[in-house]
Amino acid sequence: MAQLKLTVNGVIYEADIDPRLLLVHYLRDTLGLTGTNVGCDTSQCGACTVLVDGLAVKSCTMLALQASGSKITTIEGLKQDGVYHPLQQAFWDNHGLQCGYCTSGMIMTAVDFLKHNPHPTEAEIRHAIEGNICRCTGYHNIVKAIKAAATQMADNRPLQRPQGQV
Amino acid sequence: MATQIIGSTVKRREDPRLITGAGKYTDNIVLPRMTFMAILRSPHAHARIKKIDASRAQKHPGVLAVYTGEDLKKGGVNPIPVGFVLPDMKTAQHHPLAIDEVHYVGDGMAAVVATDRYTAKDALDLIDVEYETLPVVVDGEKATHAGAPQLHPEAPDNVAYYWKVGAGDADKALTEADGVIKQRIINQRLIPTAMEPRVAIADYQPATGDLTLYTTTQNPHLIRLLMALVLGQPEHKLRVVSQDVGGGFGSKIYLYADEVIACFAAKQLARPVKWTEERTENYKATIHGRDHITDAEVGYKKDGTITALKVKTWANQGAYLSNFAPLIPTFFYGPMLQGVYQISNFFVEVWGTYTNTTPVDAYRGAGRPEAAYLIERAVDWVAFELKMDPAEVRRKNMIPPFTSAPYQTSMVYAYDSGNYPATLEKALKNAGYADLRKKQAELRKQGKYMGIGISTYVEITGAAPAQVAASIGAGVALVESALVRVHPTGKVVVYTGSHAHGQGHETTFAQIVADQLGLSVDDVEIVHGDTERTPWGAGTYGSRSQPVGGAAVYVATQRVIEKGKKFATHMLEAAEADVVFEGGKYFVKGTPSKAITFQEVALEAYTAKKVPADVESGLEAISFFNPSNFTFPNGAHIAVVMVDPDTGKVDLTRYICVDDVGKVINPMIVEGQIHGGIVQGLAQALWEGAVYDDDGQLLSGSMMDYALPIASNLPSFETSRTETPSPVNPLGAKGAGEAGTIGSTPAVANAVMDALKPFGVRHIDMPLTSEKVWRAMQKK
Numbered sequence: 051m052a053q054l055k056l057t058v059n060g061v062i063y064e065a066d067i068d069p070r071l072l073l074v075h076y077l078r079d080t081l082g083l084t085g086t087n088v089g090c091d092t093s094q095c096g097a098c099t100v101l102v103d104g105l106a107v108k109s110c111t112m113l114a115l116q117a118s119g120s121k122i123t124t125i126e127g128l129k130q131d132g133v134y135h136p137l138q139q140a141f142w143d144n145h146g147l148q149c150g151y152c153t154s155g156m157i158m159t160a161v162d163f164l165k166h167n168p169h170p171t172e173a174e175i176r177h178a179i180e181g182n183i184c185r186c187t188g189y190h191n192i193v194k195a196i197k198a199a200a201t202q203m204a205d206n207r208p209l210q211r212p213q214g215q216v
Numbered sequence: 217m218a219t220q221i222i223g224s225t226v227k228r229r230e231d232p233r234l235i236t237g238a239g240k241y242t243d244n245i246v247l248p249r250m251t252f253m254a255i256l257r258s259p260h261a262h263a264r265i266k267k268i269d270a271s272r273a274q275k276h277p278g279v280l281a282v283y284t285g286e287d288l289k290k291g292g293v294n295p296i297p298v299g300f301v302l303p304d305m306k307t308a309q310h311h312p313l314a315i316d317e318v319h320y321v322g323d324g325m326a327a328v329v330a331t332d333r334y335t336a337k338d339a340l341d342l343i344d345v346e347y348e349t350l351p352v353v354v355d356g357e358k359a360t361h362a363g364a365p366q367l368h369p370e371a372p373d374n375v376a377y378y379w380k381v382g383a384g385d386a387d388k389a390l391t392e393a394d395g396v397i398k399q400r401i402i403n404q405r406l407i408p409t410a411m412e413p414r415v416a417i418a419d420y421q422p423a424t425g426d427l428t429l430y431t432t433t434q435n436p437h438l439i440r441l442l443m444a445l446v447l448g449q450p451e452h453k454l455r456v457v458s459q460d461v462g463g464g465f466g467s468k469i470y471l472y473a474d475e476v477i478a479c480f481a482a483k484q485l486a487r488p489v490k491w492t493e494e495r496t497e498n499y500k501a502t503i504h505g506r507d508h509i510t511d512a513e514v515g516y517k518k519d520g521t522i523t524a525l526k527v528k529t530w531a532n533q534g535a536y537l538s539n540f541a542p543l544i545p546t547f548f549y550g551p552m553l554q555g556v557y558q559i560s561n562f563f564v565e566v567w568g569t570y571t572n573t574t575p576v577d578a579y580r581g582a583g584r585p586e587a588a589y590l591i592e593r594a595v596d597w598v599a600f601e602l603k604m605d606p607a608e609v610r611r612k613n614m615i616p617p618f619t620s621a622p623y624q625t626s627m628v629y630a631y632d633s634g635n636y637p638a639t640l641e642k643a644l645k646n647a648g649y650a651d652l653r654k655k656q657a658e659l660r661k662q663g664k665y666m667g668i669g670i671s672t673y674v675e676i677t678g679a680a681p682a683q684v685a686a687s688i689g690a691g692v693a694l695v696e697s698a699l700v701r702v703h704p705t706g707k708v709v710v711y712t713g714s715h716a717h718g719q720g721h722e723t724t725f726a727q728i729v730a731d732q733l734g735l736s737v738d739d740v741e742i743v744h745g746d747t748e749r750t751p752w753g754a755g756t757y758g759s760r761s762q763p764v765g766g767a768a769v770y771v772a773t774q775r776v777i778e779k780g781k782k783f784a785t786h787m788l789e790a791a792e793a794d795v796v797f798e799g800g801k802y803f804v805k806g807t808p809s810k811a812i813t814f815q816e817v818a819l820e821a822y823t824a825k826k827v828p829a830d831v832e833s834g835l836e837a838i839s840f841f842n843p844s845n846f847t848f849p850n851g852a853h854i855a856v857v858m859v860d861p862d863t864g865k866v867d868l869t870r871y872i873c874v875d876d877v878g879k880v881i882n883p884m885i886v887e888g889q890i891h892g893g894i895v896q897g898l899a900q901a902l903w904e905g906a907v908y909d910d911d912g913q914l915l916s917g918s919m920m921d922y923a924l925p926i927a928s929n930l931p932s933f934e935t936s937r938t939e940t941p942s943p944v945n946p947l948g949a950k951g952a953g954e955a956g957t958i959g960s961t962p963a964v965a966n967a968v969m970d971a972l973k974p975f976g977v978r979h980i981d982m983p984l985t986s987e988k989v990w991r992a993m994q995k996k
């Protein structure tokens with residue numbers, strides 16, 4: 051067993067864990083944060099994406115121990131003061147999800163992406179979500195949603211900054 | 217009622233939970249004392265199990281039990297049945313865990329139950345198995361050849377069934393044709409890849425005998441019925457719950473072995489048992505789709521008229537027949553080869569064959585994509601041979617508009633309604649077809665290869681008229697139910713037998729009710745996915761949820777309105793015949809100013825202040841809707857591609873489609889269904905394909921090796937619609953879930969072949985990878 055200490059959605063956790071425990075299983079099984087999904091076992095699908103110190107990371111590809119000392123934001127930590135993050139709102143407004151299984155990962159990837167590229171083109175958005183697979187939407191409305199969120203965030207930046215962002 | 221909620225875009229009510237990570241997917245469920253199951257799967261495609269020894273695994277700390285096929289058999293577990301039976305079908309025994317012999321890589325052999333998921337997996341490595349490997353066949357046609365390895369003694373030559381359908385005289389028409397095209401054409405095997413792998417949690421209460429199965433299914437009631445048969449668990453002591461499901465596309469229709477084993481183990485151990493599929497496991501253990509090898513002969517006249525189609529198809533069904541597998545390459549394929557055309561001579565033969573591969577069943581489109589791909593390629597072959605424009609060949613053969621009476625096709629079905637020429641012309645116009653052709657000609661002069669592909673598809677959905685379904689082999693009535701329950705305050709809960717796994721029924725079904733009752737969508741709750749709460753229903757697949765499930769919601773709501781009239785009659789002190797219901801209010805014809813609201817009537821239904829004793833209290837109604845015919849969505853899709861002559865790489869640059877899915881409840885949701893469908897279909901044309909080697913190893917066995925479509929390889933889509941209401945259900949809906957997939961595969965394939973026309977290439981098989989395309993371009 052090994053000592054883990056990290057912050058998830060603003061809460062500090064300490065635990066003695068099996069060193070081989072994946073971060074995604076720690077989040078889902080130990081903390082009960084089941085908004086982060088598992089869609090593959092080869093790091094392809096991105097359903098498990100969370101923010102580790104502000105960067106989008108596939109949490110199935112990281113041991114929980116490797117995240118020791120980090121600040122993690124999951125989809126559950128995105129809504130602030132009862133207000134949806136602009137990306138959550140935009141996914142809803144633009145029908146950017148169907149079954150919703152890829153959605154948490156898509157949104158977390160997009161949070162990181164828009165931080166680095168606040169005014170993306172369609173091609174840049176499509177490139178940014180290459181590591182997130184959606185089988186339902188054909189990506190059309192996901193791209194539209196990210197574009198809409200970018201516009202909204204550019205207009206209204208300071209208010210909508212999600213937690214965990216540097 | 218003129219509130220017009222039906223037909224308008226309403227934002228989805230399921231989204232708030234899904235965008236905040238609060239979805240109720242099966243794997244999120246945690247039960248007290250829950251255990252974890254892992255399955256040992258065969259690494260060989262065909263082998264005799266000489267010995268299986270689980271003693272080391274059993275002794276591993278944390279392991280509660282290990283089960284083999286023999287254990288299940290001794291425990292009274294039956295083989296998994298087939299729910300669609302053709303005449304003379306040879307059904308191989310499909311035990312949930314293999315006994316004596318394994319028949320494909322992934323065939324389950326033993327199950328470990330342990331205190332946590334990591335331990336369960338560790339223990340799989342401690343099971344010792346001795347195999348005697350046997351010869352393997354993976355090809356659906358070669359399996360029937362003399363000397364091929366035999367899978368099941370019940371099925372000589374590996375033929376599960378032979379089936380045929382025809383019309384007119386295909387041989388005579390081929391002899392009399394001006395030209396005949398003979399072409400072998402492959403519709404490759406696909407892996408559905410719903411983003412959520414399958415999960416099953418079984419929870420047994422020994423004191424009461426109640427068994428609950430939480431599972432990722434598209435049709436909880438079918439699973440309960442099949443599970444009751446396999447497990448011998450009384451149906452009233454079995455509850456199946458399936459809440460949020462992360463995509464299905466057909467792959468979550470069937471009763472799977474893993475669910476049976478979890479239930480068996482939960483009963484044995486009297487502890488909840490959870491099994492979560494891994495993706496690599498999913499690629500082997502969950503059904504695949506398509507996999508046809510076809511020899512086609514097309515007869516045509518000089519003017520482009522198609523006179524005959526003769527087809528031999530070997531449909532690879534995998535190692536066992538999955539629940540509905542025999543329906544797909546037969547009734548959902550053969551008759552649909554007519555497409556949108558007036559062709560009168562057909563002969564279609566199908567061999568459903570066993571091979572050492574994962575079982576094949578319905579995958580998005582199921583049979584119709586195979587049919588549409590064949591006939592739409594055939595039309596382009598004729599255009600190629602006659603040097604005609606493919607749009608012109610389509611016009612020449614197309615069934616004229618029929619909007620008031622059904623169109624009797626040459627084989628089996630009568631199309632419900634359609635205006636195929638209007639759909640084609642609209643798509644050509646939206647695409648700017650004439651300009652595209654001009655541009656193509658200019659680009660060719662510069663050595664650039666643009667391709668324009670058209671497909672004009674029709675498909676069959678809305679299963680099914682129960683008596684027709686029963687007559688062709690269905691094991692259950694494919695009707696759909698809805699119970700509409702009005703509470704005293706006028707709030708409504710709808711219990712539906714349909715199931716949503718991305719389709720948004722919580723929104724669209726509420727729209728139907730709100731529209732009829734003059735309520736807000738927020739006053740209507742939709743309950744699905746729990747056999748204990750919802751009436752029996754056949755579930756969601758084959759784009760049936762609006763034309764059958766939505767229709768049930770509509771009919772039940774109408775019945776509520778009628779029942780409400782009984783209360784209103786007394787409240788208004790009028791004659792029942794004079795009372796009308798409009799805009800959410802009951803009133804006496806001609807005096808809308810003295811109306812009473814639906815809410816007032818609902819309250820009266822539970823308080824009985826004004827009604828006499830002979831008016832029964834309560835306000836709810838149920839419908840088991842049985843449509844009078846299938847529905848036949850159709851459309852015209854146009855793809856534009858650029859092919860790089862140096863690398864063979866295909867870039868999809870534009871995609872234009874016009875779909876007629878009948879009346880639409882929520883345009884935003886229908887568009888979303890079309891987008892997703894298009895991508896699944898075009899991915900078959902360009903990238904996806906399940907590949908087995910000769911030993912039966914699945915080479916495309918993980919997401920790393922199977923080419924799924926990603927955002928950066930795709931454009932945005934130019935969608936639009938035409939609308940011919942279906943006369944077979946009161947909503948006029950035809951179903952929209954599979955249309956995109958069926959239309960897009962041939963559109964994109966035709967576009968690539970169109971680009972290759974200067975190279976004299978008539979046909980290459982999908983997926984149209986750079987290498988294949990480049991090689992084809994070198995032949996000139």
Ligand code: FES
Pocket residue numbers: 087088089090091092093094095096097098099108109110111
């Ligand atoms: S689950 Fe992490 S990338 Fe697929």
Ligand code: FES
Pocket residue numbers: 146147148149150151152153183184185186187411462463718
């Ligand atoms: S919404 Fe279903 S996988 Fe993306």
